[in-house]
Each structure stands twice: as C-alpha cells, then as structure tokens.
Amino acid sequence: xxxxxxxxxxxxxxxxxxxxxxxxxxxxxxxxxxxxxxxxxxxxxxxxxxxxxxxxxxxxxxxxxxxxxxxxxxxxxxxxxxxxxxxxxxxxxxxxxxxxxxxxxxxxxxxxxxxxxxxxxxxxxxxxxxxxxxxxxxxxxxxxxxxxxxxxxxxxxxxxxxxxxxxxxxxxxxxxxxxxxxxxxxxxxxxxxxxxxxxxxxxxxxxxxxxxxxxxxxxxxxxxxxxxxxxxxxxxxxxxxxxxxxxxxxxxxxxxxxxxxxxxxxxxxxxxxxxxxxxxxxxxxxxxxxxxxxxxxxxxxxxxxxxxxxxxxxxxxxxxxxxxxxxxxxxxxxxxxxx
Amino acid sequence: xxxxxxxxxxxxxxxxxxxxxxxxxxxxxxxxxxxxxxxxxxxxxxxxxxxxxxxxxxxxxxxxxxxxxxxxxxxxxxxxxxxxxxxxxxxxxxxxxxxxxxxxxxxxxxxxxxxxxxxxxxxxxxxxxxxxxxxxxxxxxxxxxxxxx
Numbered sequence: 001x002x003x004x005x006x007x008x009x010x011x012x013x014x015x016x017x018x019x020x021x022x023x024x025x026x027x028x029x030x031x032x033x034x035x036x037x038x039x040x041x042x043x044x045x046x047x048x049x050x051x052x053x054x055x056x057x058x059x060x061x062x063x064x065x066x067x068x069x070x071x072x073x074x075x076x077x078x079x080x081x082x083x084x085x086x087x088x089x090x091x092x093x094x095x096x097x098x099x100x101x102x103x104x105x106x107x108x109x110x111x112x113x114x115x116x117x118x119x120x121x122x123x124x125x126x127x128x129x130x131x132x133x134x135x136x137x138x139x140x141x142x143x144x145x146x147x148x149x150x151x152x153x154x155x156x157x158x159x160x161x162x163x164x165x166x167x168x169x170x171x172x173x174x175x176x177x178x179x180x181x182x183x184x185x186x187x188x189x190x191x192x193x194x195x196x197x198x199x200x201x202x203x204x205x206x207x208x209x210x211x212x213x214x215x216x217x218x219x220x221x222x223x224x225x226x227x228x229x230x231x232x233x234x235x236x237x238x239x240x241x242x243x244x245x246x247x248x249x250x251x252x253x254x255x256x257x258x259x260x261x262x263x264x265x266x267x268x269x270x271x272x273x274x275x276x277x278x279x280x281x282x283x284x285x286x287x288x289x290x291x292x293x294x295x296x297x298x299x300x301x302x303x304x305x306x307x308x309x310x311x312x313x314x315x316x317x318x319x320x321x322x323x324x325x326x327x328x329x330x331x332x333x334x335x336x337x338x339x
Numbered sequence: 340x341x342x343x344x345x346x347x348x349x350x351x352x353x354x355x356x357x358x359x360x361x362x363x364x365x366x367x368x369x370x371x372x373x374x375x376x377x378x379x380x381x382x383x384x385x386x387x388x389x390x391x392x393x394x395x396x397x398x399x400x401x402x403x404x405x406x407x408x409x410x411x412x413x414x415x416x417x418x419x420x421x422x423x424x425x426x427x428x429x430x431x432x433x434x435x436x437x438x439x440x441x442x443x444x445x446x447x448x449x450x451x452x453x454x455x456x457x458x459x460x461x462x463x464x465x466x467x468x469x470x471x472x473x474x475x476x477x478x479x480x481x482x483x484x485x486x487x488x
Contacts, residue, residue: 003365034370119483183444185451186470192452253483314374321381326480336467339460 006030006042012101013058014046020093024049030058035115035315038062038231039071040103043110055110057089060103062311071104072096076151077233078108080207086141087111087226113218113225119322121253121260123214127222132261133270134224135217139245140274142227143206143238152207156235161202164236169194169290172297179297179304190293190331193338199283202237209233212241213250214259238277242268243287249295249326289334292327299324348383352376381479392476393436399469400443404450407462416453419446 010030018025025046033041042058061071075094082091089108096104116123124131147153173191210232218226246258246267258264272279303320305311356376363369401424408420423446428435447466454462 031365032367034367183441183448185444185448185466186474188448189451189470192455252480314371314378317378318374321378322479322483325478328474329478329480332467332471332474336471339464339467 006032009101010042010044013042013044013056016095016100017046017056017093017107025054028053056092057108057110058105059108060101060105062103071106071231073152073155073233074231075106076155077207077209077230078106079151080145081142081227084141086138086145087224088230089226089228111218111226113220113223115218115228116215118213118215118250118259119252121251124219124260127219128257128261130222131219131224132257132259132267135214135245135259135261136267136270137274138224138227139209139212139241140271140277142209142212143241143271143275143277145207147205147207147235150207150235152233153235159205159235161205161237164202164205164240165199165286165290168236168240169293172290172294175297175301176293179301181300181304181307184296184328186328186331186335187293187296189335190289193335194286194290194293197286199237199239199286200280202239203277203280204238205235206238206241207233208236208238208240210241210244212245213247214261215250237287238275239279239284239287240290242271242279243284244291244294246284246288247291247295247327248330249292249323252326289331292331292334295327296324296331299327343387345383345386348379348386352379352383355379381482384482385477385479388476389433390431390436393433393440394431396469396473396476397436397440397443399472400447403465403469404443404446407450407454407465410459410462411450411453413453416446416449420450 007030011027013030014025014027025048028045028047030042030044033043040060040062042060044056044058045053046056047053059071059074072094075091078088078091081088089111092107092109094106095101098104153159169191176187176191209227209230211229212227216227216229217224218228246264248255248258251258251260254260256263258267261267268279271277299319302316303324306313306316306320353376356373360369360372360376363372404420405424408417408424411417411420423442426439426442428439430436447469451463451466454466
C-alpha cells in the first residue's frame with residue numbers, strides 16, 4: 001500500500017474508533033508491521049481528548065490470507081485470557097464486516113516489548129533461563145485453562161478427546177492436497193506414518209494456541225510481556241501446542257534448547273508442573289512429527305499464494321524456501337531413525 | 340566470457356540490501372526490500388547447480404525403480420514404472436527436467452508406500468538414501484547464519 005493510501009487508512013481508522021468509543025481521537029501516524037502473512041498488522045498512533053498519545057494494534061484480514069482463519073476466532077481466544085496470568089493485549093473492538101474499513105479487523109492496545117526472529121539463536125541472551133521459565137509456564141497455564149468458562153469453547157463446540165489428532169491431521173493434509181505445487185516424498189512418508197501410528201486420546205481438552213513458539217511473544221528484558229498471534233487457536237489436545245513449541249525448527253542452530261531458551265527436560269518439567277498434565281512420550285513424539293506436517297502445510301500454502309500471484313509478499317516465498325526446507329529435514333531425520 | 344548470471348544476481352542482492360534499503364524511510368518497506376535481497380541471494384546460490392541436481396535425482400530414482408520393480412507384484416505399479424523408466428527426454432532445460440522429476444517423485448511415493456506395506460527394509464533404506472541426497476540438493480537451512488550476517 002502506498003504511503004498516501006496508508007495514511008488515508010489511518011485517518012479512517014481514527015474516525016471509526018472515535019465513533020465506536022465515543023471520544024474524539026486525532027490521527028498521528030500509522031506504520032505497517034513486517035512479518036506474518038495471515039493478517040495486515042498496523043501500529044496506529046492516535047491522540048485522545050486529553051492530548052495523550054495512544055498506540056493501537058490494528059489487524060486487518062488480507063484479501064489473500066496464508067491461513068484462512070476467522071478473525072472472530074482470534075478475538076475470542078484473546079478474550080479468554082484478558083486480565084489473567086497469560087499476558088495478552090487488551091481488546092478494544094472486533095469488526096466482522098468489510099463495510100466499515102474495507103476488511104474485517106480487530107483492534108487491541110499495544111503492549112510494550114519486542115518480538116524476536118524465531119531463527120535468531122541469540123535473541124534472548126542473556127535471559128534465556130528467566131524467559132524460558134515464563135514461556136513454558138504460560139503454555140502450561142493455557143493448557144490448564146478451564147473450558148467451562150471459555151468463550152472459545154463455546155464458539156467451537158463438539159470436540160472429542162478421542163479424535164482431536166485425526167481432525168487436525170485431516171485438516172492440514174487437506175491444505176497440502178489443495179495447495180501443493182509439487183510432490184515431496186519425504187512429506188508423504190510422514191503423512192503415512194502419522195495415519196499409521198495414532199497417539200493416545202488427549203488426557204483432557206484444552207485451548208490450543210495453534211502457533212505457540214519463539215517469535216510469537218513480546219518480551220522486555222527478562223520478562224515475557226505478551227503472547228500474540230492467536231489466529232489458529234482451537235480446542236484440542238494440549239500436547240499439540242507442546243509438540244509445535246518444541247519443534248527443532250524453532251531452535252535449528254541450537255537444538256538442545258527448544259525455542260532457544262532452556263533444555264527440553266527442564267521445559268517439560270515446568271510445563272507439567274503448571275498444567276498438571278502427564279505427558280505420554282510416544283504421543284508427544286507423534287505431535288512433534290505432526291508439527292512438521294502442519295508446518296509444511298503452512299509453508300506450502302505460502303508458496304502457493306506466491307506462485308499464483310495472490311500475494312507477492314516476500315514472506316510467502318521465504319516461508320516456502322527456508323522453513324519448508326527445515327521441516328522437511330526434521331522429518332527426514334525422524335523417519336530415517338525409525339528404520 | 341561474459342560475467343555469470345549468478346554473479347550479477349549476488350551483486351544485485353548486495354546493492355538492494357546495502358545501498359537502496361537504507362534510503363527507505365518506512366520500516367515495513369525497508370524490511371520487505373531486505374527480504375527480497377536475501378531471497379535473491381538464495382536463488383543465485385541455487386541457480387548454478389539446478390539442472391545438474393535434477394539430472395542426478397532423476398537418474399537415482401530411475402535406477403532404483405528399475406532395480407526394485409522385480410520385487411513388486413502390483414501390476415499397475417509395475418506398468419507405471421516400466422513406462423517411466425523408458426522415458427527419454429533429451430531436453431536439458433530446467434522446466435523439462437523438473438516435469439520428469441515430478442513424475443518420478445510421484446511413482447517413488449507409491450513405491451515407498453508399497454514397500455512399507457510389504458515390510459521390505461532393504462528397499463526402504465535405499466529410498467531414504469535417495470531422499471537424503473534429493474533433500475541435500477534443495478537444502479538452504481545451512482545458510483541461516485550467512486543470511487543473518
């Protein structure tokens with residue numbers, strides 16, 4: 001979007017929020033945040049009636065979205081953790097129609113802190129231990145969140161402990177079948193293996209973040225200040241998030257410390273203590289292999305968006321090349337070891 | 340001899356990242372241009388070996404299918420393999436090699452699934468060896484450190 005068009009968007013956003021929150025905001029600036037291909041995310045600075053400036057995060061659905069997810073799901077998932085020990089931004093508004101600003105969107109207050117690249121092994125140095133403890137503890141809290149009072153659980157009903165794995169696997173294999181532009185025998189071998197060797201039924205149903213990893217949280221010094229990017233949230237097996245967060249792709253250059261934080265054994269100990277969920281090792285291994293297939297589905301989808309010209313954001317090409325390559329190699333290592 | 344295409348692409352990538360990107364005021368546009376520079380750099384590294392890699396992959400799969408088709412009793416699969424190993428495409432342009440590569444990959448997937456059902460560890464080990472070589476041709480993950488610098 002050209003600078004002028006972006007400023008018009010910022011002004012329209014300011015007018016919308018003024019009317020919605022019944023106070024007069026003055027538009028100061030708008031900047032698009034780089035990365036993430038599922039939403040267009042902007043940081044908008046407005047001035048309120050008391051002349052104080054406020055930063056808002058404005059997340060718009062893209063015409064072409066990498067993962068087709070409902071903005072309401074993301075909003076509702078955030079709502080489940082407002083004012084809890086799981087740090088999330090304060091929600092302001094969800095607009096599901098495209099009538100107001102051309103696309104559905106949600107608005108949140110901006111939290112302090114920075115996001116690191118998931119491929120930067122030094123990102124959390126020297127606070128890996130402190131941030132690591134919080135990172136795995138928060139995931140444990142998400143897993144143990146009571147579902148009776150969960151808005152997400154009300155939005156996505158009819159889940160069953162016995163078939164979460166099959167539903168998730170079928171979903172992502174369908175994405176692969178729809179978007180693949182080539183045949184990858186290594187991925188096909190992983191899909192066959194996952195269908196052959198199912199994990200145990202989930203020990204409980206939990207809120208699953210869906211993309212819990214380094215690179216999707218804010219931190220400031222030694223403190224985790226916000227868990228972001230809930231657009232793939234759903235109800236399922238808590239081991240799904242664990243398998244995804246542990247994936248070697250997120251610690252490719254230092255595999256002994258998942259998410260470039262603390263050693264695996266320590267991480268699992270913290271998670272178990274916080275969630276009070278016992279881990280079945282074989283089931284976790286299944287979910288870790290599943291994480292590779294899900295990851296590849298996402299990267300394949302990105303490559304498809306790029307090659308069909310739907311979305312020429314370089315993030316899509318990068319995803320198809322680099323993370324796609326790493327997840328393929330992780331599968332190769334895992335399945336070769338099974339022989 | 341003229342300067343090689345990949346040399347030109349590497350220089351272009353460097354110019355984009357080091358010369359033009361700092362001129363952009365907008366942080367988003369700057370990150371986007373840097374990403375393009377990085378991707379160009381990765382593409383240039385792949386370019387020189389692309390045709391040779393596909394030729395090697397196609398040869399490896401064909402040799403394997405030829406060797407192991409005798410151990411298959413599924414007639415449809417045998418027929419598919421027979422047809423494919425007879426294919427001769429003298430063209431060496433990347434698109435033609437890639438087209439054949441995709442056909443061979445498809446048949447390799449079916450053959451691997453067959454030997455998994457039949458529990459043939461010897462054939463499976465050989466397939467995984469081929470898959471590792473094929474993966475090494477497309478591998479870019481080792482460039483992570485280089486790309487960051």
